[in-house]
Amino acid sequence: MTTATISTATATPAAASATRSSHETGPKPTVVRRTAWAIRSEWIKFWTVRSTSVTLIAAGLATIAFGMIFSAVADSDAATGPAAFLTNPVDVALGGIGLAEMIIGVVGVLVVAGEYSTGLIRTTFAAVGSRTRVILSKAAVVAASVFAVSIAAAAGAIVFGQAVYAGSEATVALVDTLDVLFGTAVYLTGVALIGVALGFILRSTAAGIGTLVGAVFIGPNLLSLLPDSITDLFLKYLPSEAGSAMMSQVSTSDQLSTGAAYGVFVAWVIALLGVAAILVQRRDA
Amino acid sequence: MWDSSSAGNLQDDDMIEVTNLTKAYGETLAVDNLSFRVQPGIVTGFLGPNGAGKSTTMRMILGLDAPTSGTATVDGRDLANHDLPLTSLGFLLEAGAVHPSRSAFDHLRALAVTNGISTARVDHVLDLVGLGDVAKRRSGGFSLGMGQRLGIAAALLGDPEVVMLDEPVNGLDPEGILWIRHLLQDLAKEGRTVFVSSHLMSEMELMAEHFVIIGQGRLIEDISADELRSMASGETTQVRSDQIDDLVSLMRGDQVTITSQERGLVSVRGLTSTEIGVLARDNGIALASLVPEQRSLEEVFMALTHDSVQYHGTTRAGLAA
Numbered sequence: 001m002t003t004a005t006i007s008t009a010t011a012t013p014a015a016a017s018a019t020r021s022s023h024e025t026g027p028k029p030t031v032v033r034r035t036a037w038a039i040r041s042e043w044i045k046f047w048t049v050r051s052t053s054v055t056l057i058a059a060g061l062a063t064i065a066f067g068m069i070f071s072a073v074a075d076s077d078a079a080t081g082p083a084a085f086l087t088n089p090v091d092v093a094l095g096g097i098g099l100a101e102m103i104i105g106v107v108g109v110l111v112v113a114g115e116y117s118t119g120l121i122r123t124t125f126a127a128v129g130s131r132t133r134v135i136l137s138k139a140a141v142v143a144a145s146v147f148a149v150s151i152a153a154a155a156g157a158i159v160f161g162q163a164v165y166a167g168s169e170a171t172v173a174l175v176d177t178l179d180v181l182f183g184t185a186v187y188l189t190g191v192a193l194i195g196v197a198l199g200f201i202l203r204s205t206a207a208g209i210g211t212l213v214g215a216v217f218i219g220p221n222l223l224s225l226l227p228d229s230i231t232d233l234f235l236k237y238l239p240s241e242a243g244s245a246m247m248s249q250v251s252t253s254d255q256l257s258t259g260a261a262y263g264v265f266v267a268w269v270i271a272l273l274g275v276a277a278i279l280v281q282r283r284d285a
Numbered sequence: 286m287w288d289s290s291s292a293g294n295l296q297d298d299d300m301i302e303v304t305n306l307t308k309a310y311g312e313t314l315a316v317d318n319l320s321f322r323v324q325p326g327i328v329t330g331f332l333g334p335n336g337a338g339k340s341t342t343m344r345m346i347l348g349l350d351a352p353t354s355g356t357a358t359v360d361g362r363d364l365a366n367h368d369l370p371l372t373s374l375g376f377l378l379e380a381g382a383v384h385p386s387r388s389a390f391d392h393l394r395a396l397a398v399t400n401g402i403s404t405a406r407v408d409h410v411l412d413l414v415g416l417g418d419v420a421k422r423r424s425g426g427f428s429l430g431m432g433q434r435l436g437i438a439a440a441l442l443g444d445p446e447v448v449m450l451d452e453p454v455n456g457l458d459p460e461g462i463l464w465i466r467h468l469l470q471d472l473a474k475e476g477r478t479v480f481v482s483s484h485l486m487s488e489m490e491l492m493a494e495h496f497v498i499i500g501q502g503r504l505i506e507d508i509s510a511d512e513l514r515s516m517a518s519g520e521t522t523q524v525r526s527d528q529i530d531d532l533v534s535l536m537r538g539d540q541v542t543i544t545s546q547e548r549g550l551v552s553v554r555g556l557t558s559t560e561i562g563v564l565a566r567d568n569g570i571a572l573a574s575l576v577p578e579q580r581s582l583e584e585v586f587m588a589l590t591h592d593s594v595q596y597h598g599t600t601r602a603g604l605a606a
Binding site for chain 2: 028029033034037038040041042044045048049050051114115118119120122123124125126127128129130284285
């Protein structure tokens with residue numbers, strides 16, 4: 001707790017007018033200009049709060065660390081270790097994504113729900129003027145930040161993971177995994193954007209994180225316990241399952257093709273952001 | 286001081302215009318067919334008990350809540366239709382609306398950039414509100430008063446024509462209250478429109494030259510400070526006399542209310558103290574005392590809003606136990 005004290009304000013209010021009218025004579029700002037300003041504002045907000053910026057970086061570092069650990073122990077006990085269900089060395093190296101996706105999704109929720117919890121979102125809406133612009137700006141900043149960190153983290157996990165790989169399969173060079181890198185980054189970016197959408201839809205950190213973890217990550221695992229005759233109909237269309245198809249070079253028969261998986265996953269993200277935009281526009285802020 | 290008589294000529298310049306504004310939450314009307322205009326050049330106090338609908342009205346002026354019916358415009362347009370909202374209307378809604386781990390400087394920088402406002406202006410308003418020295422610290426460590434100052438800095442960022450503050454005095458110490466009074470009055474002198482809400486008349490009576498008073502979402506008075514003061518004086522006169530019964534029978538009339546408080550003492554409404562004195566003299570009645578009752582603005586405000594207060598407390602119940 002800081003014990004900061006206020007220095008007595010000696011400046012006269014007349015000084016408030018020192019720069020008065022400086023912006024009234026300027027040209028009318030274009031929509032593009034105002035959108036760029038809104039994005040810059042969200043960028044400042046994202047990187048000046050530890051709960052978002054540091055958490056995102058931590059998720060990236062955890063992905064690399066878990067990738068190295070899983071790779072190093074890949075062959076130590078094939079009956080129970082990671083290699084028991086992940087035989088492909090690239091999949092082993094990316095074993096930490098399961099943790100990173102949760103953290104990154106939470107970051108997406110926090111970026112939005114955090115502003116609702118303090119009431120800052122009302123200031124943001126009134127200052128920016130267009131709520132849709134606020135949603136798009138937040139989405140753009142989260143997407144750019146998460147995509148960059150995810151690419152770096154996945155590449156790091158693969159490079160360092162292959163270096164310490166202890167399994168029996170042949171290791172893979174980074175250039176041969178570009179499709180996996182891209183798929184991983186798109187998946188994590190999409191998960192963060194689903195978090196953003198849930199933040200706007202639910203306006204609460206607890207509800208947003210609960211829904212994200214329950215519906216997006218745990219729900220599909222529970223549903224997979226149902227008989228195949230039922231799960232075959234819809235399981236592969238869920239975001240997490242489509243994501244698995246995007247992130248792996250080894251596709252299984254119950255997954256969508258890579259191209260279809262991208263389409264389904266992107267559709268989920270756009271649909272949820274669209275629902276968020278409609279609700280935010282209709283509701284009182 | 287501003288000559289309030291000239292304010293009446295500024296009708297066309299009304300900066301905030303609320304017309305037949307209504308906000309319903311289910312069956313409850315938070316704001317009920319409210320109409321008023323706020324003029325530039327003076328501080329206008331927006332007064333009402335808690336729950337009167339002040340904040341809801343302000344949120345509708347900001348375009349955050351959609352009116353059920355009616356309009357609320359800033360300089361003739363919805364705020365959302367202004368190209369640079371912060372330069373048209375600077376506002377303070379909730380003092381705590383800052384992420385606690387973000388610094389005051391970063392908070393204002395992020396807000397400023399949405400309207401293309403420079404970082405130099407951020408430094409300027411931080412100095413203006415006295416937060417220059419703590420600008421880089423986490424705002425979570427701020428006191429309530431510092432939070433209010435940060436909120437006021439945010440309101441001044443865009444050097445706006447209209448400044449609208451919701452309960453800005455909350456949490457300020459006496460020095461801070463004095464500071465904000467001078468700040469708002471000087472902003473008004475510069476020709477700006479200053480619209481400030483409070484639930485306490487005592488906070489506003491030295492600051493505002495005009496009052497919009499509401500209760501249960503409805504307009505009670507839209508009145509200048511001078512008119513309100515005239516309401517405060519001479520409404521009731523306390524009269525004491527040994528011949529009070531004779532005087533009472535002389536004073537009786539359609540518009541006159543006389544209440545007896547104790548033997549030989551009555552309080553009279555509807556006659557001025559001068560009229561009562563003349564009446565006594567002409568009829569040879571000796572007065573022991575003749576005291577016009579001067580009410581404070583606070584008492585006038587309480588009387589005006591009494592019927593619309595939702596939760597009445599009592600000063601007696603429970604104390605005896």
